[in-house]
Amino acid sequence: xxxxxxxxxxxxxxxxxxxxxxxxxxxxxxxxxxxxxxxxxxxxxxxxxxxxxxxxxxxxxxxxxxxxxxxxxxxxxxxxxxxxxxxxxxxxxxxxxxxxxxxxxxxxxxxxxxxxxxxxxxxxxxxxxxxxxxxxxxxxxxxxxxxxxxxxxxxxxxxxxxxxxxxxxxxxxxxxxxxxxxxxxxxxxxxxxxxxxxxxxxxxxxxxxxxxxxxxxxxxxxxxxxxxxxxxxxxxxxxxxxxxxxxxxxxxxxxxxxxxxxxxxxxxxxxxxxxxxxxxxxxxxxxxxxxxxxxxxxxxxxxxxxxxxxxxxxxxxxxxxxxxxxxxxxxxxxxxxxxxxxxxxxxxxxxxxxxxxxxxxxxxxxxxxxxxxxxxxxxxxxxxxxxxxxxxxxxxxxxxxxxxxxxxxxxxxxxxxxxxxxxxxxxxxxxxxxxxxxxxxxxxxxxxxxxxxx
Amino acid sequence: xxxxxxxxxxxxxxxxxxxxxxxxxxxxxxxxxxxxxxxxxxxxxxxxxxxxxxxxxxxxxxxxxxxxxxxxxxxxxxxxxxxxxxxxxxxxxxxxxxxxxxxxxxxxxxxxxxxxxxxxxxxxxxxxxxxxxxxxxxxxxxxxxxxxxxxxxxxxxxxxxxxxxxxxxxxxxxxxxxxxxxxxxxxxxxxxxxxxxxxxxxxxxxxxxxxxxxxxxxxxxxxxxxxxxxxxxxxxxxxxxxxxxxxxxxxxxxxxxxxxxxxx
Numbered sequence: 001x002x003x004x005x006x007x008x009x010x011x012x013x014x015x016x017x018x019x020x021x022x023x024x025x026x027x028x029x030x031x032x033x034x035x036x037x038x039x040x041x042x043x044x045x046x047x048x049x050x051x052x053x054x055x056x057x058x059x060x061x062x063x064x065x066x067x068x069x070x071x072x073x074x075x076x077x078x079x080x081x082x083x084x085x086x087x088x089x090x091x092x093x094x095x096x097x098x099x100x101x102x103x104x105x106x107x108x109x110x111x112x113x114x115x116x117x118x119x120x121x122x123x124x125x126x127x128x129x130x131x132x133x134x135x136x137x138x139x140x141x142x143x144x145x146x147x148x149x150x151x152x153x154x155x156x157x158x159x160x161x162x163x164x165x166x167x168x169x170x171x172x173x174x175x176x177x178x179x180x181x182x183x184x185x186x187x188x189x190x191x192x193x194x195x196x197x198x199x200x201x202x203x204x205x206x207x208x209x210x211x212x213x214x215x216x217x218x219x220x221x222x223x224x225x226x227x228x229x230x231x232x233x234x235x236x237x238x239x240x241x242x243x244x245x246x247x248x249x250x251x252x253x254x255x256x257x258x259x260x261x262x263x264x265x266x267x268x269x270x271x272x273x274x275x276x277x278x279x280x281x282x283x284x285x286x287x288x289x290x291x292x293x294x295x296x297x298x299x300x301x302x303x304x305x306x307x308x309x310x311x312x313x314x315x316x317x318x319x320x321x322x323x324x325x326x327x328x329x330x331x332x333x334x335x336x337x338x339x340x341x342x343x344x345x346x347x348x349x350x351x352x353x354x355x356x357x358x359x360x361x362x363x364x365x366x367x368x369x370x371x372x373x374x375x376x377x378x379x380x381x382x383x384x385x386x387x388x389x390x391x392x393x394x395x396x397x398x399x400x401x402x403x404x405x406x407x408x409x410x411x412x413x414x415x416x417x418x419x420x421x422x423x424x425x426x427x428x429x430x431x432x433x434x435x436x437x438x439x440x441x442x443x444x445x446x447x448x449x450x451x452x453x454x
Numbered sequence: 455x456x457x458x459x460x461x462x463x464x465x466x467x468x469x470x471x472x473x474x475x476x477x478x479x480x481x482x483x484x485x486x487x488x489x490x491x492x493x494x495x496x497x498x499x500x501x502x503x504x505x506x507x508x509x510x511x512x513x514x515x516x517x518x519x520x521x522x523x524x525x526x527x528x529x530x531x532x533x534x535x536x537x538x539x540x541x542x543x544x545x546x547x548x549x550x551x552x553x554x555x556x557x558x559x560x561x562x563x564x565x566x567x568x569x570x571x572x573x574x575x576x577x578x579x580x581x582x583x584x585x586x587x588x589x590x591x592x593x594x595x596x597x598x599x600x601x602x603x604x605x606x607x608x609x610x611x612x613x614x615x616x617x618x619x620x621x622x623x624x625x626x627x628x629x630x631x632x633x634x635x636x637x638x639x640x641x642x643x644x645x646x647x648x649x650x651x652x653x654x655x656x657x658x659x660x661x662x663x664x665x666x667x668x669x670x671x672x673x674x675x676x677x678x679x680x681x682x683x684x685x686x687x688x689x690x691x692x693x694x695x696x697x698x699x700x701x702x703x704x705x706x707x708x709x710x711x712x713x714x715x716x717x718x
Contacts, residue, residue: 270569277568277575278554278561285544285555292542295504297530297559297622306565 028070032063036080039063040088047095054374057099060084061106061362065419068355085261090254094246100257102369104325107260108318110361111267113345114354115314118271120343121352121421122280123307124287126195128339129182129202133312135209135334136178137171137319139219142329145229151217164231167320168263175316176309183308187301190290202339209331224330228323231255256325263321264358267314271354274310283307341368344407350417359419364403372399456515457482457658458503458534458626463512465495465502472498474682475512478660480626485652485659487669489693490679491702496662497539499679500628504536505529517625531559533625537615537632539662545604549595549614552603553586556621586621592655593617593647609640613647620655627651629661633668641665645672670694678702 042056063084067077093100112134119127143149144159144167159167182201186194213221233251246254274280282303285293294300323329341364349360383389410417458480465473473495480486488496501507503514505526513522521529535556544552561582563575590596593613598606603614612632619627632648633641645668651657663669669676669690676693678686680702686693693699 273569273571274565277579278558278563279565279568281547281551281555282558284547284551285558288544288546289542291506292538292544293555294526295506295530295536295538295542296556296618297527297535298555299525299527 028072029076032067032070032072032080035063035066036084040084043088043092044095047092049096049098051374051378053096053099054370057102057370058366060089061103061366065355065359086258090257093254093257094244094250097250097253099370100253102366104253104257104260105369106362106365107257107264108322108325109342109345109365110358111260111264111314111318112342113349113357113361114264114267114271115311115318116342117311117346117352117354117357118274118283119307119311120346121357122275122287123283123304125186125304125307126191126198127308127311128195128199128336128343129205130198130311130315130342131334131336131339132182132202132205133175133178133315134319134322134338135205135331137175137316138323138329138334139209139225139319140171140174140316141167141320142225142228142323143218145324146225146227148218148220148225158229161229161231164229164320164324168317171316171320172313173316175319176313178316179308179310179312180305182312183305187304199336199339203336206331206334206336209334219331222331224328225323226328228327228329230324230327256321259321263314263317268354268358270310275354279303279306344403348407348410348417350420352421353417353419356417356419356421360417363418367403367406368399372402455482456480457517458660459515460499460503461513461515463499463502463514464510465498465507466510472682473502473509473679476677476679476682476684478677478684480658480660482625482658483652483656484674485648485661485672487673487676488660488662488679489664489666489669489676493681494679494702495682496679497630498682500536500630500662503529503628504534527559530622530624533623534628535619535622535624535626536628537612537619537630539630539634541608541611541615543603543611543614543618546602548600548602549590549606550583550586550599552614552618553589553621554582556618557582557586559622589617589620592620592650609636609643612636612644616647616651620651620657624657626658626660629659629663631662631664633663633665641668644668648672 039056039060043053043060046053064081067081067084070077089100089103093103112130115133116127116130119125119130141164143152145161145163146158149156149158182198185201186197189197209219210222212218213223219225230252233248233255235255236246236251239246239251275283282293282298285296285298286300286303290300342361345360345364346357347360348363349358350356379389379393383391456479458478460476460478463473463476463478464471476495476499478486478488478499488499490496498507502509505521505524505528508523513520515521516529516532516534519532521532521534524532544555547555561578563578567575587596587599590599593616595606595610595613595617598610603611606614616627616629616632629648633644636644648659648661649672652659661669661673673690676686676688676690677684678693678696678699685698685702686696688696
């Protein structure tokens with residue numbers, strides 16, 4: 001291909017030389033294995049909570065993306081990824097509960113962001129009320145697994161935890177139903193108007209959750225629902241077989257970790273399949289030019305509602321998991337800021353891109369739950385030791401500011417996101433020379449360039 | 455046999471009558487032009503035929519079925535497809551993907567089949583890729599198939615629009631100014647392509663066109679609109695010398711002074 005020649009003609013920078021060297025023969029395998037071994041060892045040898053471990057956890061998650069992008073065979077990627085996520089992380093989680101909670105949350109938000117990505121990234125429908133579907137799922141399980149249910153159906157006992165499994169599926173269906181329900185009134189709207197109306201509809205759900213405590217107490221209003229049921233555990237025998245005794249709390253932690261990982265994997269699978277089908281192409285066409293799309297025979301109403309339903313269904317399921325994980329939910333959890341947060345994950349990672357969205361979710365969650373609070377506590381420790389830091393300065397208070405700055409910087413220097421969808425990168429940088437032609441049906445640009453050089 | 459019969463079509467936007475009682479009959483296998491000065495209501499008429507606008511009055515019979523008031527996607531599924539005056543490609547999609555989108559109504563994979571990746575879906579995808587490349591070869595764009603549509607030169611974009619419209623396997627194709635903005639050589643190629651649509655693929659063609667050389671060489675019948683009303687209809691030679699048409703294009707004086715030919 002002609003574009004490859006252009007790359008060869010350019011004087012190779014040190015970085016490209018390094019990349020080429022690391023991308024040849026057995027080198028990537030050795031490098032990645034060494035990286036994985038070092039990070040795993042660091043995690044398992046010193047599982048204390050602190051700034052050092054924070055950094056190692058970040059390196060661990062970064063490793064996932066290095067594996068994803070590495071020029072190695074798929075089987076190697078899958079095996080190593082599975083070992084790291086299914087063995088190293090859980091063992092570390094047993095040793096130190098803090099981080100696995102963060103990773104679980106990150107996984108949960110990644111699935112939510114992927115759902116929103118279907119609506120915003122694929123179909124181009126800017127939805128600012130997405131958290132509503134998450135709320136619907138959470139309240140669904142919250143009501144049915146607590147005495148709240150007896151207020152609605154008199155005499156009905158709270159459902160036993162084992163119903164949780166079924167409710168994962170019901171949450172999916174109810175989420176999809178609400179997706180269609182809130183999608184119907186906004187079908188004719190585009191762009192800014194759509195954003196405003198979805199924002200309003202999202203708030204309606206939250207306000208309903210706050211006010212549906214009378215005349216019949218359905219949601220328990222602003223107090224929220226507590227003591228939400230959890231599924232019965234069954235993985236204990238596995239640990240006993242290895243002679244490990246763990247507490248129920250630890251076991252639940254692992255349980256939810258694996259559950260979230262499983263749902264996330266399923267979400268990735270579904271979203272990927274849809275994106276590479278006639279449905280995904282129809283969504284992209286609608287995003288690009290609605291009028292041309294209908295003229296080409298795409299049923300606009302059905303495709304838009306499908307996007308809303310698919311996006312909302314993941315949120316519904318994740319809501320069920322979230323309420324069981326937290327055992328407590330209240331309306332402020334599902335406010336506008338949460339919708340914006342999920343949207344910023346999609347934007348940060350790269351709209352329309354599946355790996356980008358996951359990366360965005362992981363980064364935002366880490367910043368929110370781990371890194372910014374950690375910096376705050378480290379500064380507080382310095383302050384106690386007499387370092388003159390003004391008392392009013394508390395980085396935890398500036399989380400939103402820092403986050404906003406990060407997004408602004410992103411929009412200036414990399415508006416397409418960290419790991420953009422190939423076509424969107426070209427869309428935003430179409431004045432620059434392109435690396436190589438792209439398509440869903442051809443190899444990614446990086447790969448073909450490497451094969452031309454190597 | 456008439457493939458398309460538009461009877462007494464009127465389209466009003468509030469107080470403005472954009473198309474006024476226009477009838478058009480298109481025989482299967484013919485090439486028909488709709489011409490007229492700017493603002494004559496040609497594109498509005500196309501939008502009514504393809505379901506983007508619903509006619510205020512009138513009926514449209516296509517292939518023996520009444521399609522008045524159907525949605526655009528239903529009309530496309532029945533076999534009418536179109537191109538746009540100002541090219542409307544899916545810019546951020548590749549050339550190949552643009553054609554695949556055009557195939558939407560001819561593919562049948564449902565949500566669950568796609569999720570489970572059934573053999574039928576995979577076979578359908580393979581077949582549709584094959585068909586898309588065939589269409590791209592037909593308009594001579596196969597070598598560009600992995601380019602983004604936005605990066606194609608203008609003439610190629612026009613041809614891609616035609617390929618995308620062909621992907622829906624239409625019986626009737628409506629071309630809205632297919633040679634607008636082209637140089638003489640490109641215009642000649644486009645004219646040739648339009649003829650091949652009918653001769654090789656057996657598709658009936660209706661085109662809106664301003665270039666009179668194109669109109670006069672390829673149309674079998676011509677309909678002339680002015681201010682939303684049909685002012686003439688007939689063979690190219692008849693239209694060429696019709697005083698009302700000359701008047702519409704060049705003004706009353708020109709018609710009176712015996713200008714005989716309308717040239718683009």
